[in-house]
Amino acid sequence: MAKFPFDIVLFDLDGTLVDSNLDLGPAINHALALEGREQLPLSQVRQLIGGGAVPMLERGLEQTGGAVSKERFEELSNALLEHYWAHIADNTVPFPGVLNALDVLADRGCKLAVCTNKAEKPARQLIEALGMTDRFCAIHGGDTFGREKAKPAPDMLLAAIKDCGGGAAAMVGDSTFDVRAARNAGCPVVTYRYGYNDVPVGELGGDAMIDHFDELVGTLEGLSPA
Ligand SMILES: O=C(O)COP(=O)(O)O
Numbered sequence: 159m160a161k162f163p164f165d166i167v168l169f170d171l172d173g174t175l176v177d178s179n180l181d182l183g184p185a186i187n188h189a190l191a192l193e194g195r196e197q198l199p200l201s202q203v204r205q206l207i208g209g210g211a212v213p214m215l216e217r218g219l220e221q222t223g224g225a226v227s228k229e230r231f232e233e234l235s236n237a238l239l240e241h242y243w244a245h246i247a248d249n250t251v252p253f254p255g256v257l258n259a260l261d262v263l264a265d266r267g268c269k270l271a272v273c274t275n276k277a278e279k280p281a282r283q284l285i286e287a288l289g290m291t292d293r294f295c296a297i298h299g300g301d302t303f304g305r306e307k308a309k310p311a312p313d314m315l316l317a318a319i320k321d322c323g324g325g326a327a328a329m330v331g332d333s334t335f336d337v338r339a340a341r342n343a344g345c346p347v348v349t350y351r352y353g354y355n356d357v358p359v360g361e362l363g364g365d366a367m368i369d370h371f372d373e374l375v376g377t378l379e380g381l382s383p384a
């Protein structure tokens with residue numbers, strides 16, 4: 159078998175490895191209800207995911223009547239996170255084909271890592287609850303290197319590449335945060351059509367797009383390391 163073109167594959171979490179909308183949705187709606195705001199349908203919540211909990215709540219408030227004071231935002235944000243932590247893996251599951259794709263990549267000698275804008279603690283909690291921790295050499299969150307270093311900054315990707323021992327890396331993600339972070343880190347990037355795309359999926363601008371995780375290994379085989 160030909161050598162696999164990548165030594166390392168970096169994965170976004172929400173909307174890429176896992177379908178977490180069913181647990182993030184009730185958490186943001188819990189915070190909106192505390193402020194007397196209308197509930198957002200899950201189809202709308204999907205489009206708010208990708209930058210982490212703070213941008214998600216900011217945008218949710220904007221879409222239901224406008225911003226609140228800094229103090230109130232802090233309270234609502236804490237309420238959102240508390241609700242989310244209590245229900246982190248109630249309904250969240252890996253997307254179809256994810257576990258098999260991770261198995262095949264590991265068999266082909268790839269090291270795997272998670273680079274998410276979710277805070278590191280809930281990211282680890284979720285990955286652990288799904289029994290997936292041992293698959294990854296590194297799990298970096300949106301606060302691991304400070305919020306200003308969250309995606310689209312390349313820092314967590316570059317750190318994960320180092321943690322995995324260095325080598326040719328590719329990124330897999332669902333949003334503009336992932337595509338821009340991969341570009342900033344100099345890695346090719348595959349996007350997932352059924353993730354939580356924050357722009358129309360054709361405009362994400364990755365190097366390749368998959369409709370199902372069964373396509374991932376073959377798609378990566380067709381890409382060249384940067
Ligand atoms: O939770 C979020 O908003 C972002 O998470 P992601 O970077 O794993 O998509």
Ligand SMILES: [Mg+2]
Pocket residue numbers: 170171172173174207208331332333353354
């Ligand atoms: Mg995502």
